[in-house]
Amino acid sequence: MEYLIDLDNVTKTYGNKTALANVNLKLEPGKIIGLLGPNGSGKTTLLKTLMHIIREQEGVVKICNHLTGYETRKYISFMPDCEFLYETMKISDAIKYYEEMFSDFDKNKAYDFSQKLGLNINDELKILSKGNKEKVALMLTLSRNVPIYLLDEPLGNLDPLIKHEMLTVIKMASNPNNLLLISTHLIKDTEGILDEIILLKNGCVMNHISVEDIIKQGKTLEQYYLEVFSHV
Amino acid sequence: MFKYIKWELFDFRKSNFRILILISAIYGLFYFIPFSNDGFLTTLIALSFFIVIFVSGFSIFIYGSKKVIDTFRKPTFMLESMISFSPYKILLAKYLLAILLNFICAFIFIFGILIVVAKMSTFPKALNVLVELFVDINIIDLLRSFIYLVILSTTFTAIVTFCYILSRCLFPNRKGSIIFGIILWYFITYITEEFFNFISLDISSFIGFSILSIIRILFIAGLYLATVKLIENKLEIYS
Numbered sequence: 001m002e003y004l005i006d007l008d009n010v011t012k013t014y015g016n017k018t019a020l021a022n023v024n025l026k027l028e029p030g031k032i033i034g035l036l037g038p039n040g041s042g043k044t045t046l047l048k049t050l051m052h053i054i055r056e057q058e059g060v061v062k063i064c065n066h067l068t069g070y071e072t073r074k075y076i077s078f079m080p081d082c083e084f085l086y087e088t089m090k091i092s093d094a095i096k097y098y099e100e101m102f103s104d105f106d107k108n109k110a111y112d113f114s115q116k117l118g119l120n121i122n123d124e125l126k127i128l129s130k131g132n133k134e135k136v137a138l139m140l141t142l143s144r145n146v147p148i149y150l151l152d153e154p155l156g157n158l159d160p161l162i163k164h165e166m167l168t169v170i171k172m173a174s175n176p177n178n179l180l181l182i183s184t185h186l187i188k189d190t191e192g193i194l195d196e197i198i199l200l201k202n203g204c205v206m207n208h209i210s211v212e213d214i215i216k217q218g219k220t221l222e223q224y225y226l227e228v229f230s231h232v
Numbered sequence: 233m234f235k236y237i238k239w240e241l242f243d244f245r246k247s248n249f250r251i252l253i254l255i256s257a258i259y260g261l262f263y264f265i266p267f268s269n270d271g272f273l274t275t276l277i278a279l280s281f282f283i284v285i286f287v288s289g290f291s292i293f294i295y296g297s298k299k300v301i302d303t304f305r306k307p308t309f310m311l312e313s314m315i316s317f318s319p320y321k322i323l324l325a326k327y328l329l330a331i332l333l334n335f336i337c338a339f340i341f342i343f344g345i346l347i348v349v350a351k352m353s354t355f356p357k358a359l360n361v362l363v364e365l366f367v368d369i370n371i372i373d374l375l376r377s378f379i380y381l382v383i384l385s386t387t388f389t390a391i392v393t394f395c396y397i398l399s400r401c402l403f404p405n406r407k408g409s410i411i412f413g414i415i416l417w418y419f420i421t422y423i424t425e426e427f428f429n430f431i432s433l434d435i436s437s438f439i440g441f442s443i444l445s446i447i448r449i450l451f452i453a454g455l456y457l458a459t460v461k462l463i464e465n466k467l468e469i470y471s
Contacts, residue, residue, distance in 0.1 A: 014404075053313050054468045070464070074316040084310040086239070088246035100235045101315050 002065060004029050004075075004147050004179045005050060010059035012045055012203070019045040021203040023059070029147060030176040032193050035183040036225060037200035043183040044081065046200070047150045050181075051078050064147060074104070079141040081152040081183075083133060085125055091136055092121040098140050110143035116172075117165055131162040138166055142173040149173065149180045155189055163189050191221040199228055233325040236317070240303065240329050255284055255340060263347050285344040291337040292381075296330030297389040301396050303329075310469060319463045323393075323456060330389040331382060376441055383448045390455040391420050397459050401466040424451065 005027040012020040019042050027033060035043050048054040049061060052068040063072040085094050091114065098105045114121055117135040125133065138154055154170070155163050163186075171193045174180055184190050191211070199206040206228055214224045245252075262281040265274055303309060303326055312322065399413035428447075433440035 048469065051314070053310075055465070070316055070319060072316075073314060076314075078314050080310050082310065083307050084314075086243045086246075086308055088243050093242075097239055100239075 002029075003027060003062075004064055005181070006060075006062040006065075007049075008060040008062075010049065010056045010061055012042075012049060012054065012056050018203045020049065020056070023203070023205055025198065025205065025208065027179055027181065029179050030174075031195040032170070032174050032180045032182065034187075034190055034194040034197040035181055035200060036185065036187060036197050038185065038229070041200040042203040043200055044152055045203070047078070047152050047181070047183055050148075050150060051076060075146055076148045076150055077102075077141045077144040077146045079137050079149075079151045079154055081156070085136070085140075087126045088124075090122055090124050091119055094125065094136060094140060095121065095143075098143065102144055104145045106143050106145055109145075110139060113139040113143060113169055116169055130156070131158045134158060135162065135166065138169060142169060147178050149178065151180065151182045153183055153185075155184060155186050167193055187222045187225050194221070197221065197225075199225065201229065233317070233321045233328075236312075236322065236325045237329050237332070240299075241332070243308075244299070244333065258284055259344065259347055263351060281344070281347075285341060285348075288337045288340040288344065292334055292341060293385045293388050295337045296332070296334040296385065297392045299333050300326045300330045300389055300393055304396065304400070313469060319460045323460050323463065326393070327386060327389055327456070331386060334385050373436075380435065380441065380445060383445055383452070386452055387424070387448050390452045390459070391417060391424070394455045394459045394462075395420065397462045397467060401462050404468070 003026045005025065007023050007025045010020055010023040011018070023046065035046065037043055045054060049056050050063065050068065051073060052061075052070060056068075061068040064075045066072050066075075086097075089097070095107060095110045095114075098110070099107050111121070117139055119132065119135055119139065123132075125136065128136065134154065134156055138151070141149060141151065151170070154166060158166070167189065170180065170182070182190060182194075194211050196208065196210045197214075198208045209224075211221065214221060217224070219227070258277060258280045261277045265277060303312070395413045395417040396409075398416065399409035403409035403412055428444070431447075433444050435441050435444055
């Protein structure tokens with residue numbers, strides 16, 4: 001079985017603070033995996049390490065069996081938790097940018113997702129609400145045909161309707177050949193789409209378990225989450 | 233690489249559209265409003281005009297470098313970091329972008345000077361002055377001066393970019409990095425210029441010009457490679 005993401009004893013520290021501590025993970029395709037944990041648990045650091053935006057101090061990170069570097073970014077489509085597009089762009093400009101910069105970008109998928117998310121491609125990014133900017137970011141991210149999608153807090157502080165639309169689109173993007181890794185602390189909202197969860201606290205992986213196994217225990221995701229973290 | 237430059241220029245054009253229209257309006261008003269009209273508006277237009285010329289002249293070396301630093305600071309650096317471009321290509325694209333933006337400042341400056349010349353004379357006389365200027369100029373000297381100015385401005389960009397990236401790598405905390413970066417920039421610039429003063433080659437001679445240019449290009453190449461290594465191995469984006 002080829003693992004799309006393979007982390008072997010990965011550690012990252014910032015001065016005295018340990019952001020990631022001996023993280024070992026092997027993630028297969030065909031799953032939507034939730035990266036759950038409280039604020040400051042290392043979720044964003046982990047995603048940025050996979051993107052080679054942050055460098056691990058110890059351990060080995062492999063993406064599609066290649067050591068991370070700028071070349072492995074071609075296997076990953078990343079949605080950061082901050083604004084990252086040119087404010088002067090319209091949505092159609094952003095689509096054109098992605099089309100020119102990423103050879104795996106599917107323009108037709110982008111227009112399709114834009115319609116499903118209720119976006120007007122002639123709108124300028126600077127006039128969009130926070131929710132609509134998140135939709136644009138998600139639409140661009142999921143319109144690339146890559147094996148790995150990393151979504152950092154895609155739901156943020158959005159209203160329930162927008163969350164529902166985005167979760168529907170995320171679910172549509174999943175197939176047996178790709179992996180979606182979603183960092184979030186909104187457990188109730190994402191419960192319905194996740195296949196597995198990774199629980200992270202203080203940079204350590206507390207547990208990596210399938211949602212099916214949690215349900216077999218007669219628990220909801222939130223109950224399991226609270227149980228794990230209350231024992232720490 | 234050229235697509236990256238294209239989109240940066242797209243952003244530049246859209247962000248500065250109003251400023252460029254304003255500059256065009258100031259230039260146009262300065263040219264067409266007669267000097268004999270002595271009022272507050274005439275004074276304001278004249279003052280604005282000379283401020284634009286002064287700032288554009290001053291910016292010929294600095295604006296491009298400032299924009300290159302901005303590409304590492306603004307939110308779109310995250311977008312840039314998602315692309316699997318080689319850092320060698322991206323940094324080279326940024327250097328080229330700096331040269332293009334410096335050209336834009338140079339164009340605004342030179343055009344302003346031409347407007348002053350045209351304003352001082354009648355149009356046919358101004359045209360004669362310009363024609364005589366171009367006839368008298370040695371094209372080879374002009375080309376050499378142009379090339380050397382491009383090399384000088386790129387040297388400035390390379391030093392500033394290297395200092396900024398090194399300070400970001402060593403001091404992720406912003407305040408520490410600014411102070412360190414400025415000190416490092418001053419030190420490198422001082423050492424570089426002392427070196428060129430020491431070798432004291434005559435730039436007006438072909439041999440002097442060639443040697444100075446080659447040394448500066450090698451210096452730029454060294455800073456370029458060092459900056460790429462820092463970006464590849466050390467530079468991180470925390471937010």
